[in-house]
Amino acid sequence: MNRASLPLLVVALSLSTPTSKAQDKPLAFVGARVLPIASAPIEDGVLVVQRGRIEAVGARASVALPVDAVVIDVKGKVLMPGLVDTHSHVGGGWGADGSAPIQPGVRMLDAVDCRDAGLQRAQAGGITTLNIMSGSGHLMSGQTIYVKNRDVGDIEQMCYRFVDGAPMGGMKMANGTNSQQDPPFPGTRGKSAALVRESFVAAQEYQRKLEAAAGDASKLPPRDLALEGLLEVLSGKRVVHHHTHRHDDILTVLRLSNEFGFRVVLHHVSEAWKVADEIASEQVPCSLIVIDTPGGKLEAMDFDARSAAELEKRGAASLVAFHTDDWITDSRLFLRSAALAVRAGLSRDTALAALTVNPARMLDLSDKIGTLERGKDADFIVLSGDPLSVWTHVEATWVAGEKVFDRANEKDRLWADGGWGAGQDRVGGLCCLGDREVR
Amino acid sequence: MKLVRGLLSLGVGLALSGALVAQDIAVRAQRLHTVSGAVIENGVVLVRSGKISAVGRASEVQIPSGMRTLAAAVVTPGLIDAHSVVGLAGYLNQPQDQDQHDPAAPIQPELRAIDAYNARERLIEWLRGFGVTTIHTGHGPLALISGQTLIAKTRGDTVDESVFVPCAMIAATLGADSRAEGPGKSPGTAGKQVALLREAFLAAREHQRKLREAGDDAAKKPERNLRHEALIDVLERRVPLLVTAQRHQDISSALRLAREFDFALVLDGASEAYVVLDEIKAAGVSVIAHPPMARFGGELENASRATPKKLADAGLRFAFQSGYESYVPKTRVVLYEAAIAAANGLGADAALRAITLDAARILGVDARIGSLEVGKDGDLALYDGDPFEYTTHCTATVIEGVLVSEGAR
Numbered sequence: 001m002n003r004a005s006l007p008l009l010v011v012a013l014s015l016s017t018p019t020s021k022a023q024d025k026p027l028a029f030v031g032a033r034v035l036p037i038a039s040a041p042i043e044d045g046v047l048v049v050q051r052g053r054i055e056a057v058g059a060r061a062s063v064a065l066p067v068d069a070v071v072i073d074v075k076g077k078v079l080m081p082g083l084v085d086t087h088s089h090v091g092g093g094w095g096a097d098g099s100a101p102i103q104p105g106v107r108m109l110d111a112v113d114c115r116d117a118g119l120q121r122a123q124a125g126g127i128t129t130l131n132i133m134s135g136s137g138h139l140m141s142g143q144t145i146y147v148k149n150r151d152v153g154d155i156e157q158m159c160y161r162f163v164d165g166a167p168m169g170g171m172k173m174a175n176g177t178n179s180q181q182d183p184p185f186p187g188t189r190g191k192s193a194a195l196v197r198e199s200f201v202a203a204q205e206y207q208r209k210l211e212a213a214a215g216d217a218s219k220l221p222p223r224d225l226a227l228e229g230l231l232e233v234l235s236g237k238r239v240v241h242h243h244t245h246r247h248d249d250i251l252t253v254l255r256l257s258n259e260f261g262f263r264v265v266l267h268h269v270s271e272a273w274k275v276a277d278e279i280a281s282e283q284v285p286c287s288l289i290v291i292d293t294p295g296g297k298l299e300a301m302d303f304d305a306r307s308a309a310e311l312e313k314r315g316a317a318s319l320v321a322f323h324t325d326d327w328i329t330d331s332r333l334f335l336r337s338a339a340l341a342v343r344a345g346l347s348r349d350t351a352l353a354a355l356t357v358n359p360a361r362m363l364d365l366s367d368k369i370g371t372l373e374r375g376k377d378a379d380f381i382v383l384s385g386d387p388l389s390v391w392t393h394v395e396a397t398w399v400a401g402e403k404v405f406d407r408a409n410e411k412d413r414l415w416a417d418g419g420w421g422a423g424q425d426r427v428g429g430l431c432c433l434g435d436r437e438v439r
Numbered sequence: 440m441k442l443v444r445g446l447l448s449l450g451v452g453l454a455l456s457g458a459l460v461a462q463d464i465a466v467r468a469q470r471l472h473t474v475s476g477a478v479i480e481n482g483v484v485l486v487r488s489g490k491i492s493a494v495g496r497a498s499e500v501q502i503p504s505g506m507r508t509l510a511a512a513v514v515t516p517g518l519i520d521a522h523s524v525v526g527l528a529g530y531l532n533q534p535q536d537q538d539q540h541d542p543a544a545p546i547q548p549e550l551r552a553i554d555a556y557n558a559r560e561r562l563i564e565w566l567r568g569f570g571v572t573t574i575h576t577g578h579g580p581l582a583l584i585s586g587q588t589l590i591a592k593t594r595g596d597t598v599d600e601s602v603f604v605p606c607a608m609i610a611a612t613l614g615a616d617s618r619a620e621g622p623g624k625s626p627g628t629a630g631k632q633v634a635l636l637r638e639a640f641l642a643a644r645e646h647q648r649k650l651r652e653a654g655d656d657a658a659k660k661p662e663r664n665l666r667h668e669a670l671i672d673v674l675e676r677r678v679p680l681l682v683t684a685q686r687h688q689d690i691s692s693a694l695r696l697a698r699e700f701d702f703a704l705v706l707d708g709a710s711e712a713y714v715v716l717d718e719i720k721a722a723g724v725s726v727i728a729h730p731p732m733a734r735f736g737g738e739l740e741n742a743s744r745a746t747p748k749k750l751a752d753a754g755l756r757f758a759f760q761s762g763y764e765s766y767v768p769k770t771r772v773v774l775y776e777a778a779i780a781a782a783n784g785l786g787a788d789a790a791l792r793a794i795t796l797d798a799a800r801i802l803g804v805d806a807r808i809g810s811l812e813v814g815k816d817g818d819l820a821l822y823d824g825d826p827f828e829y830t831t832h833c834t835a836t837v838i839e840g841v842l843v844s845e846g847a848r
Contacts, residue, residue, distance in 0.1 A: 121735075292732075292775055293565055295530030296767035327734055328767055339829035390782045390829050416744075417783065420714070423740025 026050040026066040027401070031075030032382070037356050038371035047079055049378035052400035057372045074382055078392075080352065081372050082128025082149075082379035082399065083334050084359035086287040087241065087267050087323035090118030090331065095134025095142035095172065101185045101192075102199050104233070105225030106142035108132050109167050114147075114155040115425045117415070122331035123149055123405040124416040126394040127324075128379040129160075129360070129369055136174035136243035139186065139196055143229060144169040144241055146363050148379075150399050160365060162237065170265070170363070171233050174243035175252055176299045193252055200260045203230035233262045239364065240264040241287075245299035247274040254282055265362045267323065270300045272307035280314035285362045287321040288354075289328065290337040308354065309345030317350040321359035332394075332416065339388040352387060462489035462840030465502040466819055468514035474796045475810035484514065486817030489839035494811050509835055509842070513826055515791060516811050517572025517818030517838060519798035520773045521727045522681070522707055522760035524579045525562045526591065527555045530769050536560075539579035539763065541586075545617065545626060546639050548609045548673075549665035550586030552577030558591070558601045562770050566761070567593040568848040569774045570820025570833045575802050579763045580612040580683035580707065583632055584639070587669065588681065590802055592818075594838045607802060608681040608705060609673055611636065613689040615738050633692050640700045643670035679703035679803075685729070685738040687711040694722050705801060707760070710742035716753045725801045726750055726757040728793075730771045731779040733762060747793070748784035758798035759790075778827035787827060823847065 027049050034045030036057050046063040048056040056063045065071065093111030096103035112132055122130060128149050134141035146160040146168045160168040175192050179185065186192040206227040213219035232238040240262050242253050250269060257264045266272070268289045272279060279286060286307075294303040308320050322337040324330070329337060338351040346354075360370025368377050378401035385392040394416070397405035406412050414422050464486045471482025473494060483500040485493040493500045502508055529536025538555040541547060556576070566574065577588030588607045595601035611617075613632055619625055626632040646667035653659035672678040682693040685708045697704035704722070706712070708729045712719060719726065728747055735742045743749075750757045759780065761771040773794045781790035799809025808816050817840040824831035832847035 291768045292772055293530065293562065293768035293770050295562070296532050296764065296769035298531060298533065300767055301531060327736070330732065330734065333732065336829055343830045343832065388829060390778045390827055393782075418735050418741070418743035419745065420741050420743075422743070423736060 024051065026055060026069040028065045028069040028071045029074045029079060029382075030060065030065075030071055031073055032077040032079040034372065035078065035080040035352060035387070036372040037081055037353055038373050045079070047372060047380065049398075049401050052378050052402075054372060054374055054376050054378050056374060077395065078383040078385060078387060079372075079380055080383065080387060081356040081370055082381055082397065083126045083355045084129045084321075084363065084365070084370060085122065085127045085324050085326070085331065085334060086131045086265065086321050086359045086362050087289075088118075088122070088127075088130040088132050088326045088331065089135065090122055090130065090326050091116045091132050092118075093132065093134065096138045096140075099184075101138050101179060101181075101195060102140040103138060103142055103226065104140050104171060104199075104229030106134070107167075108134055108142060108145040108169065109155060109159065112145060112147070112155055113425060114158055115153055117423055117425045118326060118331065119149055120405075120415040122324075122326070123397045123399075124394060124407075124412065125324075125330070125332035125334050126381040126383075126397055127331050127334055128381070128397060128399045129363070129365065131170065131241065131363055133170075133172045133241060136172075136178040137181070138172075139174060139179045139192055140199070141172045141174070143238070144172050146170075146365065148377075148399060149397075149404065150402065151404050160363075160368075168364075170239040170241045171229065172243070173240050173253075176243070176245050176249045177297065178243065178299075189249070189252070193256065196256060197259070199230060200234065200256075200262075203227050203234055204260075207231055207234065234260060236261075236263050239362070241267055243267050245270040245303075247271040249299070250275050251278060254278065254284060257284075268300075268325070269307060270294075270303035273304050273310045274302070276307070276310040276314055276316075279319075280311060280316040283316070283319065285319045285321070285358075286311060286316075287323045287359065287362060288341070289325050290322060290340050291328065305340050305344035308341040308350070312346055312350050317347075317353070318358060318361075320346075320350060320354045321362055322354050323359070335387055335392070335394075336390070339390075342388055348388060459503070459506055460488055462817070463487050463503075463506055464817065464837060464840045464842065465506045465508040466514055466821065466837065467497060467502075467508060467510040468512070468821075470513045471811070472513070472515040472791060473811040474516055474792055475812050482514070484811055484817070484819060486819075486837070486840035489817050489841075491811060491813050491815050491817050494813060507842075509821060509837070511821035511834055512824055513822040515570065515820045515822070515826060516795040516809060517816075517820055517836065518570045518773055518794045519758070519802070519809065520566060520571050520574040520576075520761050521758035521794075521798040521801060522588075522762065523566075523574045523576040523770065524763045525566065525574060525761065525770050526557055526560050526576050527552065527578065528562075528763070528769065529557065529560050530562045530565070532766070532769055539577075539585070540581040542582070545583040545619065545635060547582065547586055547666070548584045548639075548669035550578055551606065552587045552589040553598050553602060553605045556589060556591065556598045556602065558595050558597055563593050564844075566770065566772060567836050567838075567844045568833060569772050570822070570826070570836050571773060572818040572820070572836060572838045573799075573804075573808055575607055575798075577607070578610045580610065580616055581763070582612060583617045583626060583635055584609060584611045585617075586610060587678075590804060592838050593836075594841070594843045603807075604802070604804065606672070606678055608679045609669060610681050610683070611693075612683040613692055614683075614685055616683070629689065629692065633696065636696060637699070639666075640670060640674065640696075643667040643674060644700075647671045647674060673702045674700060676701075676703050679705045681705045681707050681727070683707040685710040685742075687714040690715050691718060694718060694724065697722065697724070708762075710739045710746070713743060713746050713749045716749065716755070720753055720755055724755075726755055727760050727801065728757050728780075730760060730762045730776040731783065732771065732776055744779060744783040747780035747790070751785060751789050756797050756801060758793050758801050774826060774833070778829075781827050787825070790827065
């Protein structure tokens with residue numbers, strides 16, 4: 001099955017129209033080196049945004065600035081799409097509890113603290129979209145939530161939406177050691193896979209009953225939140241985000257995915273380099289973790305930062321993304337993860353795509369975010385220099401045309417650097433809106 | 440191993456008609472950071488019998504004919520990780536490879552690091568690959584007094600081949616990580632932590648008094664007590680007390696204890712040091728700062744990447760550590776950590792000094808390591824660019840004239 005070319009069963013709805021009055025006027029960012037990702041870098045480029053969307057991108061000579069545009073000089077800076085983190089635990093939410101290993105009815109939507117300091121730090125790190133997930137201590141710990149990192153203090157206003165209007169997200173799954181515990185949790189890998197298979201078989205049975213009822217309410221099976229969650233996985237609406245590290249665990253995910261036909265993004269994939277041929281030939285997206293040292297747990301003992309380069313070598317560059325797994329990697333260090341993969345042999349182009357358009361595709365959001373193209377959401381970051389340099393800072397982060405982080409602003413700087421009070425959760429939309437209005 | 444090295448040097452010596460031994464090496468650098476002096480463009484370091492015999496411009500230092508010669512864009516002194524648990528804590532993070540903390544009692548200064556150090560631990564090899572040639576490691580920041588630390592080179596197959604300071608410091612910890620929770624558990628509060636430490640030092644002082652009074656009279660000597668003996672080393676300033684304290688009030692408590700018992704204090708972690716800079720400076724205490732990439736939560740909720748710059752501006756001596764990690768990554772890398780500080784106000788020169796010469800000074804081994812000066816150990820790190828840049832590689836590591844790691848990492 002070629003997962004990359006699966007027809008998009010789901011088209012994300014636009015977020016509710018951005019409300020800031022300030023955005024009625026077009027903003028023109030002029031003079032930066034612009035990295036649209038969708039096309040070649042533009043020296044002395046222009047980015048025009050209005051009402052939360054990108055109006056124009058191009059070389060200065062080729063873009064006519066709107067007459068009423070507010071011009072912002074970003075000469076000497078680098079401008080690129082906002083970063084997309086496919087795997088984050090900011091917000092302090094827990095999904096499933098200790099009662100069972102498979103709980104697909106549980107939603108992160110109901111658990112995330114959207115005023116968590118971690119979301120502010122993510123803004124300081126240039127992250128504009130996050131897939132916030134529950135942990136890997138369950139075979140299936142629940143429904144994830146795709147979040148636009150805006151300062152609104154309301155998770156309902158922050159989440160992307162499916163076409164049916166429901167909050168958008170995937171399904172978190174895990175195999176390997178984290179989800180092996182005392183009963184009722186599985187004690188072995190074989191048992192882990194058997195429990196997952198049983199669940200999907202049960203969902204298929206449920207589906208059959210639903211279809212047999214043929215719309216007759218009296219024949220419908222009782223509603224079952226867990227099975228409904230699984231059906232969204234089987235239908236392809238909800239992508240499985242699968243924690244997996246060891247080479248054999250990775251192949252187990254592929255086997256189950258093929259058996260039940262669910263769409264999957266492999267996460268962490270510490271030993272991807274060992275099974276890069278299999279991953280590339282099956283065209284499975286990989287969101288890779290980058291850690292400073294192998295080990296810390298048995299299934300990460302053979303972690304190798306070369307995995308991304310090995311996939312790229314096999315023609316799978318578009319399938320590679322990185323993630324923070326915040327709090328494994330601090331959200332402010334997301335760019336660094338890609339840079340360390342470059343150190344280990346990845347091309348710079350793939351590294352930047354792996355922070356933007358590739359993860360956007362993994363979240364079914366590439367029609368809205370991930371590149372700087374006309375019509376896409378105005379999510380972008382202004383950098384002081386090369387995105388892959390330690391000496392570079394995120395100077396500003398813009399989400400849907402609103403500046404949510406400004407390194408020159410003392411309050412925002414606290415999120416970038418840390419310092420007294422930096423650990424206290426709050427939300428900019430309430431405390432600092434006045435500072436953030438664009439004049 | 441020593442025998443093998445001996446034979447090897449003999450063999451090489453014969454082959455090159457006598458002049459050179461295995462611990463001879465020359466290193467050329469486009470940029471040579473001596474740290475003790477100015478950066479030398481197109482520099483050369485000669486190492487003879489493991490010690491630096493010459494440092495200077497390529498035009499001034501002649502490389503003896505036939506001497507093994509390495510070259511790199513940038514060369515620095517071997518890096519020093521000023522506080523780690525590597526070697527006691529293993530990379531698998533399973534019970535059998537975790538010896539950094541024995542939970543039986545809150546105060547166990549008698550636990551020697553040399554009895555637990557695994558010189559073949561893979562994490563040591565890992566650090567060496569980034570140019571780290573010396574680690575100060577041992578019992579972890581997980582008990583009021585968890586035990587002793589040691590200083591080792593990141594080479595050697597046994598503890599004796601690696602370690603050059605068997606008891607470097609005694610590791611104490613204030614704050615949440617050394618607090619015991621639950622009914623009947625102690626120490627459960629900050630006040631109790633300090634009370635227990637004071638009692639331990641008072642007991643050691645009493646033992647010290649009895650020993651002094653007994654003089655050479657064996658009959659009058661008190662029974663040996665390993666715990667008191669270890670703390671007497673602290674009271675008599677032979678061994679510093681390394682106190683891990685993140686909160687400002689715990690830092691102040693450590694300074695207060697040091698005043699009361701007049702021991703040599705080294706502050707560790709110190710994430711809120713910027714609140715009590717004057718106090719630390721007045722005490723003349725050095726700081727082994729928390730890793731700038733440590734997780735900013737819990738006791739580190741007020742941590743700041745600007746702290747190293749503030750320590751530098753205050754004139755305090757400080758170094759960086761890989762620290763203690765209970766999960767992933769199992770160790771950090773001081774090269775990476777110093778890089779973050781460098782890019783957040785500290786600057787490259789001060790950051791490099793903190794992981795070389797200033798670390799050596801804090802550890803009391805600067806006569807031997809920490810800078811490229813004639814007579815010091817031939818410990819070198821070679822890089823293909825700016826050492827702090829994310830995409831730069833460490834291409835080789837040399838310890839006492841021996842190439843111990845090569846290949847880009």
